[in-house]
Amino acid sequence: MLTLTIGSFALAINHLLLILALALATLVGWRVAKRGGENPESVLFALFLLGLLVARIGFVLAFWPHFQNSPLKMLDLRDGGFMVWPGLVAVVAGAVLWGWRRAGLRRPLAWGLSTGLTFWILASLSSSLYEQGSRLPELTLRTANGESVQLSSYQGGPLVINLWATWCPPCRREMPVLQNAQKQHQDVTFLFVNQGESMQSVSTFLETQGLSLSNILFDSSGQLAQKVGSMALPTTLFYSADGRLLRSHLGELSDASLAQAMQGFTKEHSKSAQQVDPARNTQTCLTANC
Numbered sequence: 215m216l217t218l219t220i221g222s223f224a225l226a227i228n229h230l231l232l233i234l235a236l237a238l239a240t241l242v243g244w245r246v247a248k249r250g251g252e253n254p255e256s257v258l259f260a261l262f263l264l265g266l267l268v269a270r271i272g273f274v275l276a277f278w279p280h281f282q283n284s285p286l287k288m289l290d291l292r293d294g295g296f297m298v299w300p301g302l303v304a305v306v307a308g309a310v311l312w313g314w315r316r317a318g319l320r321r322p323l324a325w326g327l328s329t330g331l332t333f334w335i336l337a338s339l340s341s342s343l344y345e346q347g348s349r350l351p352e353l354t355l356r357t358a359n360g361e362s363v364q365l366s367s368y369q370g371g372p373l374v375i376n377l378w379a380t381w382c383p384p385c386r387r388e389m390p391v392l393q394n395a396q397k398q399h400q401d402v403t404f405l406f407v408n409q410g411e412s413m414q415s416v417s418t419f420l421e422t423q424g425l426s427l428s429n430i431l432f433d434s435s436g437q438l439a440q441k442v443g444s445m446a447l448p449t450t451l452f453y454s455a456d457g458r459l460l461r462s463h464l465g466e467l468s469d470a471s472l473a474q475a476m477q478g479f480t481k482e483h484s485k486s487a488q489q490v491d492p493a494r495n496t497q498t499c500l501t502a503n504c
Contacts, residue, residue, distance in 0.1 A: 226446070226464040227341055235334035236262050243326025252318040254326050261305045261312075261327070269301030273470070280470035292384065293468035302331075350457035351441040355431040358413055363431065365405075365438070366457070372402045372479065373453040377439055379409045380419040384466035385448040389425055391467055396428065399476065406430045407438055409447060452479050 236258065243254040273295040274281055274288050281288050309327050313320040350369055354362050376392055378385035396404045406427050408416050413432060420427065439445055442459075450463045452475065463475055 228338065231334055231337045231341065235330040235337070238333050239326040239330025241326075242329040243322045246325045247322040251320070251322045252316065254319055254323040257309075257312050257319060257323060258326055258330070261308050264308050265301035265305040266296070268304035269296035269298060272297035272300030273474070277470040277473055280468070280473060287468060287470075290468070292466045293471040294463065294465050295468065295471040295474065305331075345459055345462065348442070348459040350453050350459070351438060353433075353437050353441065355407065355433050355438070356413075357432075358417075358430055360413070365431075368403055368405060368429075369453075369455070369457045371455050373405065373455075374402055374479075375405045375407055375438075375451040375453065377407050377409055377433075377444070377447055377449040377451075379411055379447055380415060381411075382447045386419075386423070388448060388467045389423065389427075391469055391472055393425055393427060394469075395472055395476065402476075402479075404429060407433050409433055409436050409439060450475070 239258050240255050247253045357363050446464050452460045
């Protein structure tokens with residue numbers, strides 16, 4: 215399961231784990247403080263924000279070439295671009311500094327922070343291992359010509375699947391990014407699986423936006439989203455040549471966040487050859503420029 219869905223509200227599991235870790239740290243810190251010491255609630259929240267800030271700065275520095283021509287993109291957190299280890303270092307360093315300056319905080323803060331971090335690390339690891347144990351679903355989709363095709367027929371090389379819809383603003387914004395990636399990574403198969411829309415509406419959208427995408431498939435009932443456990447759009451899934459889910463990204467992809475996702479993905483498959491029937495690419499292309 216990649217998202218927790220309540221009605222029309224969907225929350226990514228990794229975001230939920232962060233919130234739960236902060237809540238647990240706050241609860242434990244408060245309980246310890248009742249026995250003697252200062253309540254670390256405000257400090258824990260400040261450390262949480264500090265960790266996010268430094269994690270974002272670390273990501274921006276690591277992928278600076280993608281930001282140097284558009285510096286304002288650094289502020290757009292919708293791409294989910296963060297580097298974990300700088301954020302963790304900042305949180306621990308901040309906690310040590312606060313504890314050194316305020317003796318009453320030391321014990322409650324130490325207990326709260328250690329509990330929250332332990333929960334987050336173990337829960338994130340468990341979630342990642344569960345996710346990576348998932349396989350490419352067995353289901354039938356439709357091509358642009360209305361023909362049936364098995365999703366498993368695209369297995370055999372590195373595979374990126376993007377779940378999207380034309381009514382979804384983040385999907386529309388990330389399409390040029392994915393189009394460029396499709397051109398740059400010739401050894402990777404990109405599948406664009408539209409969720410619940412007609413072929414005509416998708417064709418019109420691509421033509422008006424000047425997009426040329428190969429391998430567009432149609433999932434009229436949202437089967438794929440249900441099988442992978444993500445009811446949020448856009449969702450991008452990264453599969454190995456043998457059909458194992460390696461990682462996922464919920465939400466909009468920017469040039470930088472896609473570069474981060476593709477880094478380890480392409481390294482693992484640097485020696486893999488893409489095994490896709492050229493005729494299929496022609497069938498599923500909706501624009502004359504493909």
